[in-house]
Amino acid sequence: MTHLILLLLGGEFLRRRGRMLVIIGWLLLLAGIGVFIDALDGALYFPLALFAIIFILEGSATLLIAKSGVGGQRVLRFAKGLFAVTIGVLILAGQHHGHFVLSMIFGLLFLADGVMQCTAAYVVRYERWKYVLASGIAEIALAIFFFQPYPTHYVGTLPYFLGLFLAFSGLKLLALAGRVKRLGADSTLHDHRQANFMPTEDLAGHFQDVTFDGPPQQTERALTVHIWTPTGSAKAETRNYPLVDRYIAAVDVNGVISTGHAALETPDGIYISLYPAQEIDRSPDQFAQLLRATADNDVPGVFQPDYATESRAWCPSSVQVRIRNYDARRLAAFWEAYRQEATYNLTHRNCSSSVSNALDAALEGAVGRLHGSKAGWRVLLRLLLTPELWVAAQIRKRALTMAWTPGLTLDYARAMSMLADPRPFGWWQMSQAALRRIADMRAAWRRQDQEATARGSRQS
Structure with a gap:
């Protein structure tokens, strides 16, 4: 997902904010390590309830606009929304059973993804397949860590997961910041070098x-x-x-x-x-x-x-x-x-x-x-809140670890089209439609009341 964010915002965005990317990368890395260590002793200072509410709200918003997707987009939206809502509900349920189920879910996800990566790497043998095979084995090891109760008897499941997510996100940001620094001013994020391309600002407007x-x-x-x-x-x-x-x-x-x-x-x-x-x-x-x-x-x-x-x-x-x-x-x-x-x-x-x-x-x-020049942190936040970013990231990951197929390319192109030609937020459109529907209903009720009053006056 990090690669797609930086790809869509462009090299100019990266170069102007290279130092900030390094700072954010280190902060995420340290925060992830801190959250993971904090969960090891069972005495949690992590705001579980707050994150549960965030998961439920985000998942509900995704489910509301899931039907507007096409093909695989719709399926991935429903899956993402249901996953987020389920995680939030299990966190709020708490106690031993909620934490246990949560650990099993995370363990199964890591296990399935790890086995899929290992199988694809061994069968396809694409470039860097050994690296992907090692990554798959690491995911299987994480699955075992989530399956077994030590050391917190499943209480620290969510902090473990978020700690790993933050730490790896920080490492990816640091790697990308270093890559941008090495590429220089006249290169892009791709392996194919380009010269004399039109700067992003010249295309704005x-x-x-x-x-x-x-x-x-x-x-x-x-x-x-x-x-x-x-x-x-x-x-x-x-x-x-x-x-x-x-x-x-x-x-x-x-x-x-x-x-x-x-x-x-x-x-x-x-x-x-x-x-x-x-x-x-x-x-x-x-x-x-x-x-x-x-x-x-x-x-x-x-x-x-x-x-x-x-x-x-x-x-x-x-x-x-x-x-x-x-x-x-x-x-x-x-x-x-x-x-x-x-x-x-x-x-x-x-x-x-x-x-x-x-x-x-x-x-x-x-x-x-x-x-153009207005592309800043607000634009980044809007991009992060767009469901198609998650959809495109999942499709891209699966294609790079296995193979690009016409079906995956179709769903990827559809998701990227929604990011390149962004639509108004789905939840905003739905809320506006709901408000218009309520206003129409209230107006119809008022007309009915007025007609009933008029009929009563004529009868009397």
Whole structure:
């Protein structure tokens, strides 16, 4: 999540506040260590009730606007809201049972995530897979720590969790602050170096508003992410495998596997669509071996010329996500460097990872671009309160530790579109709609009373 916050606010925001990022990083690290140590002796000075109320309020607000999400966004919003409310209720319940259930929940979450990371790292073998494997093992060790009662018999569960969260957040901030310092003034957060890009301040004022009522109209200038879903691009009728055919691959009645496709298009003439030069045999017998992101699975790739050509040769994209607030120059610089190599790897360098990386380059500084010199701590707070930030962070983490797929890219693009082209706060819109509904009802009641009074006067 930290990476996305800094990505969306942009390098200019980072450089102006580099010293403050270091200070906040150290404060979070020390606070996390302090909170964790405080919970070890069982004599808690941590305000559990306050954090429980915060969890319940935040979870309730997320649940209220969960239905406004699309696809995986809606599911993640409901999951996040229910999780936060459940945690808050268990904290307020207190006593031994509440703390025990809370420990089991945190333990299961760490265990599931750790096992998933270890499995993905071992099977896919992407770059830095050993680091991710070690991270997964560490999560499993934390799960065991939460499962067993020592040393506080589950009373310190929440402080342990928050202490770890604060400490790791502080470490990430310190690492990012150091990275920005090393990059210098003419670089971005990406691995692809850029020169002579347009500063965020020069792009400010391009939009008259800082919030938008909805996605861009067809007549508006916008970047478009094209997604061919696995089921939508299959040549024959597919079998029904929930979640698998949405995020991984679809299998048709003949046993042929379809993984879908992703592409990115801009009105500036950029079209990013990486495809293997020769069709890969994706039969079930060989598919497991193809999942490895190793050099022996690299094959020659080809970049499609444009959407019109690709859609005519295959089929129209199943879903399109359009974003008006993007940086054409950063995207062009990314594309100029990325297109120099056309290697294709099913999990490590595929169509979806190409589009996701390009989208990150295009949206770097998107929030700062809207607010210009006014982009400060208030803008950061609003970004933190946007549910799509959490959604995008979870999708990105899962994709980086496993593989980008068209389904994950679709949900990621949808979440990032809500961050780059922010809507008015959902809870604010709902509260305003509720107040308008109450006012309309009261006005209708007054009219009914007036009509009843008038009828009574005529009858008398």
